[in-house]
Amino acid sequence: MPLYEFECEACGKAFEVLMKRDEEFPSCPSCGSNEVIKVPSLFGFQDKSTYREERERAILKRARDYLIDGKLKDARRFIEKAKEFHPTDRIKRLSETLSEAKPPKGGFIIKREATILKKKEG
C-alpha cells in the first residue's frame, strides 16, 4: 500500500497515511476536519525544491478548482490557510490577488481569474 501525505485545510496539519489508491481521503488526526488535500509525498523526490514545487502546484490547483466552480470565498479562505503553512511567492501573490478581487458581476471576474491562473500554470 502506498504512503500518501495529506495536509489539513482547516488547521494546516500535515500527516501521512497508508492507503489504497481508491480509498476515501482520511480526516485530519489533529482537528477531525474532512477538508484535507493530498500532497505529493517526499518519498520519490530527489530534492526538496522539487517537493516544494509539487506541493505548491497541488495548493494552487485546489485554489483554482474553487475559482472555476465560482467559489471565490472558499478559494480565499483556502489560500489564506495555505499561505500560513506554505508561504511561497506564488501562493502569497494569489492570496493578494484574491483579497483584492471585487465582488463578481455575473461571475465574469471569477471566470477571468480562473483563465489567467490556468494560463500561468501552463
Ligand SMILES: [Zn+2]
Ligand atoms: Zn486539522
